[in-house]
Amino acid sequence: MKKLIYILFTCFLFGCVKHDVDLVFDELPEARMLARNQELQNKLSESPGWEAFLRTSLNGTGYGFYMTFDSSSGQVTMYSDWSTAYATTPKISTYRIIYEMNTTLTFDTYNYISIMQDPNASVNGGSSSTGLRSDIEFAYIRSTADTIVLKGKHYSNYLYLIKASTSNATKYTNGGYATAISSFNSYFNSHSNNYVVMAYNGSDVKMGVTIASSSKTLSFMGKSGDSTISGSTSYGYAIDGVYFTDAITILGKTYIAIRYKEDGYMYIVDSEGKEYQILQNATPLLAMSDLFGYNKTYNSIYSFGTAYSSSNAAVSASLPTGVTSDFNTEYNGLISRFAANSRYVDTVEFKLSSSTTALVRIWYWSGSTHYLADASFTYTYINGVITLSNYTESVSNTNWTTRITQIGSFVTWLQSGPFNANWVTSTTSGSPTLAGLYKTTKATDFYYGRVRKSQ
Numbered sequence: 001m002k003k004l005i006y007i008l009f010t011c012f013l014f015g016c017v018k019h020d021v022d023l024v025f026d027e028l029p030e031a032r033m034l035a036r037n038q039e040l041q042n043k044l045s046e047s048p049g050w051e052a053f054l055r056t057s058l059n060g061t062g063y064g065f066y067m068t069f070d071s072s073s074g075q076v077t078m079y080s081d082w083s084t085a086y087a088t089t090p091k092i093s094t095y096r097i098i099y100e101m102n103t104t105l106t107f108d109t110y111n112y113i114s115i116m117q118d119p120n121a122s123v124n125g126g127s128s129s130t131g132l133r134s135d136i137e138f139a140y141i142r143s144t145a146d147t148i149v150l151k152g153k154h155y156s157n158y159l160y161l162i163k164a165s166t167s168n169a170t171k172y173t174n175g176g177y178a179t180a181i182s183s184f185n186s187y188f189n190s191h192s193n194n195y196v197v198m199a200y201n202g203s204d205v206k207m208g209v210t211i212a213s214s215s216k217t218l219s220f221m222g223k224s225g226d227s228t229i230s231g232s233t234s235y236g237y238a239i240d241g242v243y244f245t246d247a248i249t250i251l252g253k254t255y256i257a258i259r260y261k262e263d264g265y266m267y268i269v270d271s272e273g274k275e276y277q278i279l280q281n282a283t284p285l286l287a288m289s290d291l292f293g294y295n296k297t298y299n300s301i302y303s304f305g306t307a308y309s310s311s312n313a314a315v316s317a318s319l320p321t322g323v324t325s326d327f328n329t330e331y332n333g334l335i336s337r338f339a340a341n342s343r344y345v346d347t348v349e350f351k352l353s354s355s356t357t358a359l360v361r362i363w364y365w366s367g368s369t370h371y372l373a374d375a376s377f378t379y380t381y382i383n384g385v386i387t388l389s390n391y392t393e394s395v396s397n398t399n400w401t402t403r404i405t406q407i408g409s410f411v412t413w414l415q416s417g418p419f420n421a422n423w424v425t426s427t428t429s430g431s432p433t434l435a436g437l438y439k440t441t442k443a444t445d446f447y448y449g450r451v452r453k454s455q
Contacts, residue, residue, distance in 0.1 A: 033099040040103050040140045043148055044069040048169040050148070050161040053236040055245035056116050057133035057155045058126050062216050062245035064236025065112060066164065066172040069095065079177050080112035081237040087177040103140040105150055135159075160243070168239045181237045184260060185213045190430040193281040196268050200224060200251040207250060208285045209268070209278055210297070218242075218258070220250050221297070222285060247271060283423035288435055289384045292421055292451065294352040300454035301435050301447070302349035303331075317345045319449065322428030325436070326445035330413050337406040338364055343371075350437065350447065351454050352379070358388060359395065360414060362407070373399035373407070377414070386437060387418040413447075424448045 044050070052065040064081040076095045080086040093111035098104050107113050116134035118124050126132040135152030138159045142149050148161040164172070171177070188194070194209040207222035207229070219232040231250055235242040241259040248255050254271040258278070261267060267275035284291060291297040303319050319331055331348070338345045347363040358379040363372055374397075378390040391411070394400040400407065419437035424446070426434055436448035 033103075036103040036140070037097045037099055040105065040143075040148070041071055041097050043143050044161075045071050047163040048166055049164040049172060051164050051168070051238050051243070052159060052161050053238075053243045053245050054113070054116070054134065054159045055157045055234055057157060058130075059132065059215070060217075060234050061132070062234030062236040063116065064238055064243070066169075066177065066239075067161070068169075076107065076111070078112050079172055080115075081177070081181055082112060082115060084178045084181075086112055087181060087237075088175045090173075100153075101139075104153065105138045105140065107136045158245070160245075162243065164239075171239045176239055177237070180239045180260075184237065184241060184258075187260065187266060188213065191266075191278075191280050192431060192433045193284050194266075194278050195222070195281055195285055196276040196278055198251050198253065198276065205229075205251060206281075206285050216242075218244070218248075219297070220248070221291070223290075224251065228286070228290060241266070282425050284433060287384070288421050288423055289381075292352075292435060293381065294354055298435070298451040298453055299353070300349055300351040300452050301437070301449045302347055302351075302452065302454070303449035304347040317348055320426060320428070320431060320434055322426035322431055323424055323434065323448060324444075325448060326442070327413070327447050330410060331447075334407065334410045337408055338403070341406055342366065343403070343406065348449070349454065350449075352381070358386075362400075362403075364403075371399050372396065373403050375400050375411075381421070384421055385418050385440065386421050388414065391415060416441075419446075 049066055049068040052067050053062060054065070055062050066079040068077045070076070074094050074096065075092055078091045078093065079088070080091075091111050093107060093109040096106045096108055098106060113134070114136055115124055116132045117136055118126075118131045119129045121128050121131070124131050133155050135154050135157065137153045138150035139153055140148075141151050146163040150159040150161070151157070152159065171180070188211040194211070195206045196209060197204050198207055199205075205222055205224050207220045210219040210221070212219070215234075216236070217232055217234050219230065221228070221230040223229065229250065231248050233244045233246045233248040235244050235258070241257060243257045244255065255268055256271050257269040259267045259269050259275065266278040268278060269275050293299060303317050317335060319328060334348070335345050343364050343366045345362060345364045347361070349359075349361045351359045351361065353359050356378055358377045359374055360377070361372060361374040363370065365371070374395045375391065375393045376395045377388040377392070380387045391414070393404070404411075416439060417437070418440045420440055422436060422438055424434035424436040432450050434448055435451045436446040438446040
């Protein structure tokens with residue numbers, strides 16, 4: 001007992017004595033924390049504003065923002081590509097820089113980034129309780145002369161802040177963000193079969209570039225020798241294009257953005273700042289068999305018209321312009337037979353729904369009610385040739401059988417294969433990507449339309 005008291009007393013005495021200790025990092029931890037926090041605050045204050053890009057975990061979708069930080073008030077002013085309204089309406093909220101295992105940027109009142117995290121699914125279309133699985137607290141990772149890199153503390157997605165030029169900052173605050181988003185989407189809506197030329201192993205490789213604005217994703221696909229190369233990433237909109245929320249490496253080069261320049265062209269930008277002009281081809285670079293299949297980039301060929309609205313009469317579906325095919329007569333006959341019965345077709349679709357089943361779907365209007373008539377076939381798809389068999393009408397309802405008089409000889413045409421699946425070229429400038437089913441016995445007779453990934 002006396003020994004224990006002696007030990008405790010000795011410890012107490014040593015605890016009261018000041019020692020000249022060599023600091024491992026030349027300063028106390030508290031000082032290092034304050035310095036690290038101040039480093040981030042000083043960095044945020046360097047620029048008139050920051051273009052920011054964030055990926056969410058639920059769907060992998062990217063989002064773009066523009067932010068300005070006021071260190072004196074602790075407020076951040078924000079714009080977002082979430083909607084046209086948010087792209088033009090500033091949202092002011094508060095932020096803090098705190099130290100929790102690392103310097104952390106915290107958005108502590110509701111703003112446009114908070115939408116991604118909102119647990120109410122009706123707000124963001126995410127999951128109940130977790131939203132889009134995104135963060136409002138971001139650990140400070142590093143910075144360069146023009147970039148700040150932060151990382152979500154829960155979902156670990158990176159938030160990139162890129163210093164905005166004075167001119168770009170002015171465009172954001174003057175309402176230019178929504179216009180820039182619209183211009184970017186319009187460009188890719190009117191430019192099909194996009195590609196860039198990449199140098200690889202001493203030769204040039206054409207890589208197709210596909211933009212899906214609905215999901216804000218970009219995909220590369222091409223061939224080097226016999227190897228198919230592909231990759232995809234999400235993006236957020238900026239005032240002069242888009243930035244990838246995850247850099248993507250293709251053929252040894254890492255790409256970070258697409259920039260829309262004053263010369264009217266789009267350019268892919270790599271991590272070293274080199275730009276590659278996006279060009280257009282008459283048809284996709286790869287064979288249709290590489291891209292068209294039930295589990296591939298596209299699984300549907302479709303034609304559509306204008307959907308019914310209460311203020312306008314229903315308008316029948318129309319084939320894409322600039323294409324000459326014997327099938328045009330068959331298709332127009334189908335549309336006319338429905339119209340003569342006061343029904344108006346707005347979509348005709350051929351879809352590979354599984355590895356063995358193909359669907360033919362006709363959507364039409366009767367009055368203000370939308371109906372589906374569909375039939376199915378068993379198919380084989382070998383060396384680019386699709387062979388249909390086992391025709392079955394009225395798959396999901398009885399409408400195909402009910403409307404068989406209007407469908408008429410279209411059924412006979414569908415049974416007149418086999419068909420070569422191939423791309424279709426249009427003489428119309430800016431035509432979308434088109435594909436067709438060419439009769440193997442008569443190449444001038446082919447069903448055709450736009451391509452998409454149909455759910």
